[in-house]
Amino acid sequence: MxxxxxxxxxxxxxxxxxxxxxxxxxxxxxxxxxxxxxxxxxxxxxxxxxxxxxxxxxxxxxxxxxxxxxxxxxxxxxxxxxxxxxxxxxxxxxxxxxxxxxxxxxxxxxxxxxxxxxxxxxxxxxxxxxxxxxxxxxxxxxxxxxxxxxxxxxxxxxxxSPFDANFTGRDDFQGQIVHPQFWPKDLDYTGKKVVVIGSGATAVTIVPAMTDPKNGPGAAHVTMLQRTPTWFAIRPAKDGLANFLRKILPEQLAYKITRFKNVKMQDIVFQKARTKPEKVRDFLTKQVQKTLGDRYDAEAFTPPYNPWEQRLCLVPDADFFEAIKRDKASVVTDHIERFDATGIQLKSGKHLDADIIVTATGLSxxxxxxxxxxxxxxxxxxxxxxxxxxxxxxxxxxxxxxxxxxxxxxxxxxxxxxxxxxxxxxxxxxxxxxxxxxxxxxxxxxxxxxxxxxxxxxxxxxxxxxxxxxxxxxxxxxxxxxxxxxxxxxxxxxxxxxxxxxxxxxxxxxxxxxxxxxx
CATH class of the missing domain: 3.50.50.60 (FAD/NAD(P)-binding domain)
Incomplete structure (x- = not known):
């Protein structure tokens, strides 16, 4: 049959x-x-x-x-x-x-x-x-x-269509509002006061880049305005082992070893975060504390959730924190009341002056x-x-x-x-x-x-x-x-x-x- x-x-x-x-x-x-x-x-x-x-x-x-x-x-x-x-x-x-x-x-x-x-x-x-x-x-x-x-x-x-947070008073703002998904090619932020709304990977990338002296004069100051803090993981931008292996091994073999090592490390950290979240919390917190020293602000860098309940935010060479130490960047944790002509009015009563507002509020x-x-x-x-x-x-x-x-x-x-x-x-x-x-x-x-x-x-x-x-x-x-x-x-x-x-x-x-x- x-x-x-x-x-x-x-x-x-x-x-x-x-x-x-x-x-x-x-x-x-x-x-x-x-x-x-x-x-x-x-x-x-x-x-x-x-x-x-x-x-x-x-x-x-x-x-x-x-x-x-x-x-x-x-x-x-x-x-x-x-x-x-x-x-x-x-x-x-x-x-x-x-x-x-x-x-x-x-x-x-x-x-x-x-x-x-x-x-x-x-x-x-x-x-x-x-x-x-x-x-x-x-x-x-x-x-x-x-x-x-x-x-x-x-x-x-x-x-x-990226996520639209529908901020009250958006049309009242007399400066420029930019979404990272539609970044203008000719945007000049030299000497400007910038507020970046958001605390994810996009915001944490934009803040140091707009203030890095290697990129030119840059913004006068960039404030990252967050509603909720994010867990940050600091690591070198260069993989020392990978670069060493490429010098002594055939390229494909060196890549295979490095890839395996990184996959295993990612898995170990994720599994540890799920089984022993307090240990991962302590490790990540100590990294940031050590980097910022007396600039460390527990309110700004202690999320109300465990690591890997949201994606960890990678900070290569601690560039985001270095911008804070140079007084070129700061972090404010608050809620937005409304936009007004000169910036953002916060629910705490504080006002953030801005020439440019970047809405790094997420994707759809x-x-x-x-x-x-x-x-x-x-x-x-x-x-x-x-x-x-x-x-x-x-x-x-x-x-x-x-x-x-x-x-x-x-x-x-x-x-x-x-x-x-x-x-x-x-x-x-x-x-x-x-x-x-x-x-x-x-x-x-x-x-x-x-x-x-x-x-x-x-x-x-x-x-x-x-x-x-x-x-x-x-x-x-x-x-x-x-x-x-x-x-x-x-x-x-x-x-x-x-x-x-x-x-x-x-x-x-x-x-x-x-x-x-x-x-």
Whole structure:
């Protein structure tokens, strides 16, 4: 007797031709990584990338505020296949763009990227076993392309609309208001009084950059206005071990050792924060106290939550604290009453004078790049679907996306997701199938769990639009890279959940043979 997979393939209809086997949406870290993994692991599959912007880089092309840099080390934010060669492991935006551009040029990926193409619709047709993707160019014209598999590397936040805190009196302010996501190229802050609202990675990057004498005269003074303090982790911008190993070992081996060391250290610190938070609190507090000395202010640097309940804020070479010690920066912990003509009135009664206000108040998350996705004409409501293997979604065929780790580098997830998708594609080729669907017949059988055990505002504001998370694999977006790496690289592709088949005949066509057989 033939097995069910063979019967399904035999009964399926022929898949319609496509423009490419895999269409990658986004030419940032996730998209570029997928392209390279396809070249290495699924070389027989054709692929193309579409990018809404005029250049590659994603986040690193969008954000142009002063000091833009990685918020994790580049030996883990870099790809598994391409060593990070710069001396600094906490790298600035231009260095990261150089890294990405070198990869796409050396591997001849640039010619596969269609720039200025915003995806405005993606439609799956089971009868044809393919996606039809609608794109809009810079002039507003539309075009379509087809693919067997759709891979979203579009990031996790809204490129068009950052979080708006709706500050009262905003229109009364007579100075300039800037959001880091839309930083003006010609903004002159020399000698100006600046207030940066926020206490996350963006704010802590902008403050020292606007006051660093190496960048020119800089602002007269920058005040970071925070509602809630953040946990800071101070570390050197250069990885001494990495730079030493590169001198004595082959580059790939040195990178592999450094990457392993940093992954383990990230995991140890995270696990320690969850099991013995008081020890991590003490360590981080002592770091800041030692750096600031008599400038240390417990109110400003003691968050009301434990480390890693929100993402730790990295401070390379203690630059943020050095700006405070030079009297070029300060931290105020208070709530905003309103903006007025000359600055910000605080609820405590204090007033912050400002020429420029920077609203580093956070991002707005977006699912699937805000692209309307339909399966056989039905719009996909992502909040009704479960994650599968941290990259696919229940009952959505031939579709994958990347949402990086919150407790580790984004690229760690991007790498293993790309490797896993290549394994699935290779399995489909070996079995003669064209459709792969994570089948969840009974969602009620799963126990739903908070998708992110983090209290960050941008996470909490977006839970209602996010896909569902179960309390056990494979139906979850896991936050354990070491476990995921083993599962994604070695776990069985045919696991009893991921179903493989071929193009499905429309219902009217499928009923006709059945009626003839009955007669």
């Amino acid at each position: 033939a097995d069910s997979a063979t019967m399904e393939r035999a009964s399926g209809t022929a898949a319609a031709p496509v423009d490419q086997d895999v269409l990658i949406v986004g030419a940032g870290i996730s998209g570029i990584g997928m392209a390279v993994h396809l070249q290495a692991h699924s070389p027989d599959r054709s692929f193309a990338l579409v990018e809404r912007r005029a250049d590659l880089g994603g986040t690193w092309d969008l954000f142009r505020y002063p000091g833009i840099r990685s918020d994790s080390d580049m030996h883990t934010l870099g790809f598994v296949f391409e060593p990070w060669k710069h001396e600094k492991s906490i790298a600035d935006g231009p260095a990261i763009l150089d890294y990405l551009n070198r990869i796409v040029d050396e591997r001849h990926i640039r010619e596969r990227i269609r720039f200025d193409r915003k995806v405005v619709g993606a439609d799956w047709d089971s009868a044809a076993a393919r996606w039809t993707v609608t794109m809009e160019d810079a002039s507003g014209g539309t075009s379509t392309t087809t693919a067997r598999w759709l891979y979203l590397g579009a990031g996790y936040y809204d490129y068009d 998350l977006a699912v699937a790049g805000k692209i309307p996705v339909r399966v056989d004409g039905d719009i996909v409501d992502w909040s009704e679907h479960y994650y599968y293997k941290a990259c696919m979604f229940s009952n959505v065929p031939n579709f994958s996306a990347v949402f990086g780790y919150l407790n580790a580098s984004w690229t760690l997830r991007a790498d293993i997701v790309a490797e896993y998708v290549c394994r699935v594609l290779n399995h489909m080729q070996a079995t003669g199938t064209t459709v792969a669907t994570p089948v969840l017949a009974d969602p009620a059988s799963l126990t739903e769990e908070n998708i992110f055990d983090f209290s960050s505002g941008y996470i909490q504001r977006s839970l209602h639009i996010m896909p569902k998370n179960a309390d056990k694999l494979p139906w979850r977006l896991n936050q354990n890279y070491l476990q995921d790496r083993v599962d994604m690289r070695t776990g069985a592709i045919e696991d009893g959940v991921l179903s493989f088949g071929n193009a499905r005949a429309p219902a009217a066509e499928a009923e006709a043979p059945a009626l003839e057989a009955a007669e």
